[in-house]
Amino acid sequence: MTLTEQTPKKVAIIGTGVIGNGWIIRFLANGFDVVAFDPAEGAEEKTKQVIKNAWESVKELGLHPEADQNRLTFVSTMEEAVKDADLIQENVPERVVLKQQVLADIDSHAKGDAIIGSSTSGIKPTELQVQMKNPERLVVAHPFNPVYLLPLVEIVGGESTNQENINLAYQFYEKANMKPMIIDKEIEGFVADRLMEALWREALHLVNDGIATTEEVDKAITYGAGLRWAQMGPFMTFHLAGGEQGMRHMLEQFGPALKLPWTKLEAPELTDELKERVITGCESHAGERSVAELERRRNEFLVKLMDLVEEYWP
Amino acid sequence: MTLTEQTPKKVAIIGTGVIGNGWIIRFLANGFDVVAFDPAEGAEEKTKQVIKNAWESVKELGLHPEADQNRLTFVSTMEEAVKDADLIQENVPERVVLKQQVLADIDSHAKGDAIIGSSTSGIKPTELQVQMKNPERLVVAHPFNPVYLLPLVEIVGGESTNQENINLAYQFYEKANMKPMIIDKEIEGFVADRLMEALWREALHLVNDGIATTEEVDKAITYGAGLRWAQMGPFMTFHLAGGEQGMRHMLEQFGPALKLPWTKLEAPELTDELKERVITGCESHAGERSVAELERRRNEFLVKLMDLVEEYWP
Numbered sequence: 001m002t003l004t005e006q007t008p009k010k011v012a013i014i015g016t017g018v019i020g021n022g023w024i025i026r027f028l029a030n031g032f033d034v035v036a037f038d039p040a041e042g043a044e045e046k047t048k049q050v051i052k053n054a055w056e057s058v059k060e061l062g063l064h065p066e067a068d069q070n071r072l073t074f075v076s077t078m079e080e081a082v083k084d085a086d087l088i089q090e091n092v093p094e095r096v097v098l099k100q101q102v103l104a105d106i107d108s109h110a111k112g113d114a115i116i117g118s119s120t121s122g123i124k125p126t127e128l129q130v131q132m133k134n135p136e137r138l139v140v141a142h143p144f145n146p147v148y149l150l151p152l153v154e155i156v157g158g159e160s161t162n163q164e165n166i167n168l169a170y171q172f173y174e175k176a177n178m179k180p181m182i183i184d185k186e187i188e189g190f191v192a193d194r195l196m197e198a199l200w201r202e203a204l205h206l207v208n209d210g211i212a213t214t215e216e217v218d219k220a221i222t223y224g225a226g227l228r229w230a231q232m233g234p235f236m237t238f239h240l241a242g243g244e245q246g247m248r249h250m251l252e253q254f255g256p257a258l259k260l261p262w263t264k265l266e267a268p269e270l271t272d273e274l275k276e277r278v279i280t281g282c283e284s285h286a287g288e289r290s291v292a293e294l295e296r297r298r299n300e301f302l303v304k305l306m307d308l309v310e311e312y313w314p
Numbered sequence: 315m316t317l318t319e320q321t322p323k324k325v326a327i328i329g330t331g332v333i334g335n336g337w338i339i340r341f342l343a344n345g346f347d348v349v350a351f352d353p354a355e356g357a358e359e360k361t362k363q364v365i366k367n368a369w370e371s372v373k374e375l376g377l378h379p380e381a382d383q384n385r386l387t388f389v390s391t392m393e394e395a396v397k398d399a400d401l402i403q404e405n406v407p408e409r410v411v412l413k414q415q416v417l418a419d420i421d422s423h424a425k426g427d428a429i430i431g432s433s434t435s436g437i438k439p440t441e442l443q444v445q446m447k448n449p450e451r452l453v454v455a456h457p458f459n460p461v462y463l464l465p466l467v468e469i470v471g472g473e474s475t476n477q478e479n480i481n482l483a484y485q486f487y488e489k490a491n492m493k494p495m496i497i498d499k500e501i502e503g504f505v506a507d508r509l510m511e512a513l514w515r516e517a518l519h520l521v522n523d524g525i526a527t528t529e530e531v532d533k534a535i536t537y538g539a540g541l542r543w544a545q546m547g548p549f550m551t552f553h554l555a556g557g558e559q560g561m562r563h564m565l566e567q568f569g570p571a572l573k574l575p576w577t578k579l580e581a582p583e584l585t586d587e588l589k590e591r592v593i594t595g596c597e598s599h600a601g602e603r604s605v606a607e608l609e610r611r612r613n614e615f616l617v618k619l620m621d622l623v624e625e626y627w628p
Contacts, residue, residue, distance in 0.1 A: 017557065018555060018556075018557045053606060053609065053610065054609075054613065056613075057613035057614065057616070057617050060617045061617050061620070093567070094567065094568070094570075094571070121568070121571065122571060122574060122576050144537075144538040144539065144542075145554070145555045146609070146612070146613065146616070149613060149616045149617065149620070150537065150538055150541060150542075150616070151537045151620075152533070152534065152537035152538035154534070179533070179537045181530060181533055181534060181537075183525070183526065183530075185523075185524065185525050187523075187525055188574055188575045188576050189574070189575070189576030189577065191520060191525060191526045191530065191531065191534045192534040192535070192538045192539060193576055194516055194519075194520060194576055194577050195513055195516050195517060195520075195531065195534060195535060195539070195577075196538075196539050196548070197516075197571070197576040197577040197579075198512040198513055198515070198516035198577040198578075198579050199509055199512055199513045199548055200548050200552070201512070201572065201577060201579045201580070201581040201582070202508055202509050202511075202512035202579065203509060203547075203548050203549065204572075204581060204582050204584075204588065204592070205508075205581075205582050206505060206508060206509075207588065207591055207592060207595070208582040208588050208591075209499075209501075210499065211497070211499050211501055211505060212497065212505045213595055214549040214591070214592055214595030214596055214599065215549075215595060215598075215599045216495060216497075216505065217505065217509065217547055217548065217549060218546060218547025218548065218549050218550050218599065219466070219493070219495055219547065220466065220468070220495060220505045220506040220509060220547065221506070221509060221543050221547035221548065222543070222544070222545065222546065222547050223458075223464065223465045223466035223493045223495075224458040224464055224466035224506045224510075225458065225506060225509070225510050225543075226540070226543035226544045226545075226547065227464060227544050228458075228464075229535050229536070229539075229540035229543055229544070230536070230540045230541050230543070230544035230619060230623060231536065231540075231623055231626060232532060232536065233517075233531055233532025233533065233534065233535035233536050233540065234510070234513055234514050234517050234531065234532065234535065235517065235528040235529075235531060235532050236532050238514070240459070241332060241459045242332075243331065243332045253407070253408065254408070254435070256408075257408070257435070257436060257511070258515065258518075260436060260502055260503070261502045261503070262436050262502050262503030262507055262508055262511040263503065263508050263509075263511040263512040263515060263579070264512075264579055264580065265511075265512050265515045265516065265577070265578055265579035266515070266578065267515040267518060267519075268515070268518050268519050268522040270518075274518065274521065274522050277521055277522075277528070278518070278521060278528055281521070281527055281528030281529060282528055284529075285528060285529045285532065292367060295367065295368075295460070296367065297626055298460070298626075299368065299370075299371035299460065299463060300371065300626065301622060301623075301625075301626040302371070302460070302463045302464070303371050303374045303375050303463065304622055305544060305619065305622060306375070306463070306465075308615060308618055308619060308622065309544060309545060309615075311615075312545060312611055312612075312614065312615040
């Protein structure tokens with residue numbers, strides 16, 4: 001099955017906290033019909049306020065021709081929320097037992113061909129699908145705050161998820177103007193949160209050990225590596241730090257630092273195999289572009305980005 | 315002593331690899347006289363090529379009225395390089411013994427009131443200054459690639475460094491249009507590299523364990539957290555992810571994740587004291603601005619940043 005232009009696009013959002021509301025705005029902005037359910041007092045009013053605050057930004061990013069804030073309906077039961085939905089996105093608090101129950105409940109009311117996505121930040125889909133009657137349609141679809149702006153969504157299937165549903169989920173999120181990334185091996189925290197959590201834990205150690213304040217940690221990122229990571233991740237960043245020889249030189253120069261206590265995290269052994277994987281990965285990502293050419297583009301980007309940072313974070 | 319407009323501004327750059335050349339460009343662009351020394355064959359020609367490639371960017375960023383590429387002189391001995399310099403920046407390979415020797419050599423030829431900065435990425439200044447006759451004038455001044463664009467420089471003194479020299483170094487780097495950050499407690503990797511190295515090691519684990527390719531790791535950062543880190547570091551990012559209650563709510567929601575295997579890095583115990591330090595740190599950094607107000611600014615920033623990323627990294 002492939003999603004077409006004619007495919008009905010109705011999504012249900014279960015749980016309307018920061019992440020659930022983010023999904024609502026993203027789907028509305030991309031021309032979907034949205035049904036929302038959250039038992040909390042005043043949830044609908046809160047969501048409407050959040051939409052109002054965010055709409056200017058999504059408008060500037062570019063609205064789908066059929067985008068309409070009024071295509072949102074709040075309902076008062078789970079059954080009503082999910083019964084006609086093609087995609088149901090679960091966003092309840094990060095507790096395994098709660099999520100298992102809610103997902104089983106969603107599953108029991110959803111129509112046969114609906115896909116169910118969980119926004120969990122790090123719980124494995126195999127663990128989430130244990131109580132579902134139709135576990136083959138459960139994927140983790142982990143977004144990033146603000147969901148209506150940041151394009152990344154990690155898609156991860158569990159042991160019982162079938163590949164067709166993963167592909168279908170991919171197409172749904174792509175229609176919502178996202179950059180989906182399918183992760184084949186499920187691990188706690190997936191990929192992005194493992195990276196973020198490593199940075200986060202090290203940041204907490206620094207504050208805990210009295211080395212830096214929260215503001216100093218933020219400054220260390222904002223004026224340094226953070227500027228580069230917006231355009232390139234850690235690998236291409238280091239590829240460019242290696243000079244003409246790129247990552248190959250970088251690993252020679254900074255490989256030994258992996259043995260030093262530069263973080264509380266133990267490094268993997270830098271075997272020849274890992275080295276080659278990293279070097280050829282960067283070289284293939286860089287493609288035909290030389291390090292000097294990549295540098296010129298990075299420089300143009302950084303100059304403009306720093307102007308932007310100056311304007312918005314003086 | 316305070317640097318004034320009249321203070322002579324002559325710097326010596328020892329070692330002209332990626333970082334040394336980056337310093338040369340930064341100092342030239344900010345109106346300094348620069349003397350460079352590197353015994354490697356063809357170093358001068360290489361540096362001139364690098365300056366040529368980067369000059370357009372520093373020009374766009376804004377040149378000092380007295381900035382001049384011709385204010386660079388290459389010399390053939392250490393003595394000649396350092397004898398008249400007010401600030402000497404050491405950028406030799408990251409090996410303790412080599413750096414100790416070079417720094418002692420610099421020290422023996424430098425004039426009495428010169429400051430000596432080491433670009434080391436993570437070696438403690440106390441270790442670097444052991445062979446110096448005047449260790450009180452050694453600071454670590456750790457920059458970020460590309461040094462001529464990224465503003466952060468970490469300044470760290472060793473056990474023998476005196477405070478006045480730290481303050482003087484701060485003023486020098488500020489005159490070179492940087493955002494210096496003084497780190498009071500010296501630890502391996504200082505602050506920024508501890509954060510980067512944690513992310514880097516986790517990234518290597520992911521590649522080593524076959525979970526993601528280098529390109530997927532980069533994508534996970536670029537389309538997700540990296541966009542936010544350009545404007546805010548990890549703390550303010552999470553402050554905004556916590557909704558109206560900011561970091562206080564965030565720690566309630568994601569504090570328990572610190573116990574989960576979301577990275578290979580062990581987290582510190584989230585004690586009440588650490589919680590308070592993190593929460594009040596974020597609240598004081600946010601100042602009068604509500605989370606909603608910060609969100610609006612972040613959104614405007616992100617929309618523009620994503621346009622920029624789209625343009626430069628299609």
